[in-house]
Amino acid sequence: MGCDVERGIGYCYNGDNNDEDNGGALGYGFQPPAIGVDFFQGPFQDPNLKDNEISEDPYEWENNNANPYAKNTIGFEDGIVDNERVGMTNFLFFNSDGTVRGDPRTATEYYNFLRSKWRDGTQLTYGGTGYLGDANSDPTTPTRHMFPDNSDTAKWSTFGKKPNGPWTEVTAGNTPFDRRFVYSSGPITLLPGAINSFTIGFPWARASSGGPEGSLQKMKEADDIAQKMFDNCFLPMNMPDAPVLQIKEYDENWYC
Numbered sequence: 001m002g003c004d005v006e007r008g009i010g011y012c013y014n015g016d017n018n019d020e021d022n023g024g025a026l027g028y029g030f031q032p033p034a035i036g037v038d039f040f041q042g043p044f045q046d047p048n049l050k051d052n053e054i055s056e057d058p059y060e061w062e063n064n065n066a067n068p069y070a071k072n073t074i075g076f077e078d079g080i081v082d083n084e085r086v087g088m089t090n091f092l093f094f095n096s097d098g099t100v101r102g103d104p105r106t107a108t109e110y111y112n113f114l115r116s117k118w119r120d121g122t123q124l125t126y127g128g129t130g131y132l133g134d135a136n137s138d139p140t141t142p143t144r145h146m147f148p149d150n151s152d153t154a155k156w157s158t159f160g161k162k163p164n165g166p167w168t169e170v171t172a173g174n175t176p177f178d179r180r181f182v183y184s185s186g187p188i189t190l191l192p193g194a195i196n197s198f199t200i201g202f203p204w205a206r207a208s209s210g211g212p213e214g215s216l217q218k219m220k221e222a223d224d225i226a227q228k229m230f231d232n233c234f235l236p237m238n239m240p241d242a243p244v245l246q247i248k249e250y251d252e253n254w255y256c
Contacts, residue, residue: 001093001179002147002168002216005157008072008087009203009223010183011036015176017211033206034215038223039087040230041074041199042185047082056154068154071227085198086185090116091145092124093181101131103180113182116144126163128172136172138164146181147172201226 003010019032075083104110109119116124126143128136145157150166203223207214
């Protein structure tokens, strides 16, 4: 599992370069694909009578979700009040087991996962397993996104603090396993009878080489194209200009 903070996408890719058959289900075999989930259009933020900015201020990030990444937002700095939509604000993975980092069982535990907190309410921290006190998890760096690799150049997840290097399942030394993740956006206020909306896409790609990481990169490129198509209402994009024709007469027979 992992996420790309700038794109606002959570994703899953194979633990090695061979996706075997399992329990009667056919695997992909060698060079397996990658799949992601992306808010092409996230939910509306709570109104504040402002045209919110794409901010570089960690205080604004924490209090107003002023995401610094234009790819992950809609409506910021466009001159229109209260039309801002924000994409992925939190990403957390968990195992299919009964540990503190395993399957949630109560409403409170589910809600904790949506806020990048573990089942016991402990805040997700950067590095290692993401659990405070575990090996290689930095207790001084709380974060909103697990396994972002190096995609958060503005340090939005960590509220302006520079983390210790890229963080992936590979750098954490995780053994491939039955993974799940929670991909969320918020917080938002939804009063009784109120309506909000969002649009989610699931980009998928399989590279011809490069192993699982090759497919992961190709999936991100496919996501960029899908997001642009969505933003353009699926109208044709970047079409070549019509050719300029010049007609001349010759006294020979020509074929083109």
